[in-house]
Amino acid sequence: MTETPNLNYIKELSGEDTDFEKKFIDIIKQEFPEEVNTYCHHIEQNQWDMAAEIVHKLKHKFNILGMEQAYGLAVIYEENLRKKDTGLDKDFQEILNHISQYLRTI
Amino acid sequence: MNCIIIDDELTARAIVSQLCSKIPELDVIAEFDNAIDAIKFLNQESIDIVFLDIHMPGFSGVDFVQTLKNSPKIVLTTSDTDFAIEAYEYESIVDYLVKPITMERFEKSIRKIKNSTPSNSRPTQEEGNTIDGEDLYINIDRRLIKLKFNEIMVIEAKGDYIDIKTEKETYHVHTTLKKIKEKLPEKIFLQIHRSYIINFNKIIDIEDNSVLIGKNVIPISRSNRPELMRRLNLL
Numbered sequence: 001m002t003e004t005p006n007l008n009y010i011k012e013l014s015g016e017d018t019d020f021e022k023k024f025i026d027i028i029k030q031e032f033p034e035e036v037n038t039y040c041h042h043i044e045q046n047q048w049d050m051a052a053e054i055v056h057k058l059k060h061k062f063n064i065l066g067m068e069q070a071y072g073l074a075v076i077y078e079e080n081l082r083k084k085d086t087g088l089d090k091d092f093q094e095i096l097n098h099i100s101q102y103l104r105t106i
Numbered sequence: 107m108n109c110i111i112i113d114d115e116l117t118a119r120a121i122v123s124q125l126c127s128k129i130p131e132l133d134v135i136a137e138f139d140n141a142i143d144a145i146k147f148l149n150q151e152s153i154d155i156v157f158l159d160i161h162m163p164g165f166s167g168v169d170f171v172q173t174l175k176n177s178p179k180i181v182l183t184t185s186d187t188d189f190a191i192e193a194y195e196y197e198s199i200v201d202y203l204v205k206p207i208t209m210e211r212f213e214k215s216i217r218k219i220k221n222s223t224p225s226n227s228r229p230t231q232e233e234g235n236t237i238d239g240e241d242l243y244i245n246i247d248r249r250l251i252k253l254k255f256n257e258i259m260v261i262e263a264k265g266d267y268i269d270i271k272t273e274k275e276t277y278h279v280h281t282t283l284k285k286i287k288e289k290l291p292e293k294i295f296l297q298i299h300r301s302y303i304i305n306f307n308k309i310i311d312i313e314d315n316s317v318l319i320g321k322n323v324i325p326i327s328r329s330n331r332p333e334l335m336r337r338l339n340l341l
Binding site: 009012013014015017020023024027028030031053056057059060061063064075 | 114115117118120125128185206208248
């Protein structure tokens, strides 16, 4: 997955409102790691439906960060998890790591 | 217009709040991370618009819509389009915004609400359960595509899917013939076979047990033939 997260959508939404941009980055920096931890917990506990729920939330963040390919993978993975298929876990975790690294840089 | 935002994700609420801040007429009164607290709030406060996420744990947006009496106008905000067609069966739902929501799309939604009145904000059953009575929105690859009724020539059942044929395109949609039939105006559309609904205005000719529409030869079932013949303006 070579796709790079970006803040294009947030910048477009904020216009010249740098306060909003800063506030939003703080929110996503706070919420994203919490959701990643929740996802890992549900996978460890074999709670597939709950894992699917958190993938649903995370995929929205992929969209916000302009990651269309990651979003597409998350859509499939969410459906697969509801059928107890965790085959895309590794790919999904890679995306999560990639975003986590990116969020440390902004 | 007073509004509230209901979404279990803080990022999503922040985005809708930011979108609202760009519209001078909109005043965000409160934000909720769950629908139950919002219902309690609405029991005490008068609100014009609710921006509502569908996919929430426990008590979902759908539960919220079904529970509220004398509901304000509801604009759904969601990542999925799966609920889009169903959504328009609820009178209170006036629009459906797919995340990530753009400013342009949000403004369009607000314009639509401003231009509507309580008595004409929704189509009547006779108008065909669509936004303006002349269109049908179909869900293709997470996009809602607008089709005008008069563009549709034939609708064919294909297992769990249907093919909606227009003069230019064929759209493959995950739904049943029975469900889409409920959305179509009876004066224009007629089911002439268990697998086919036709646009009555597109008939070129009728021969024995088939109808020609464009280049499509559509079979007429024995049971549907009397209704077809009754509706023809025969010389």
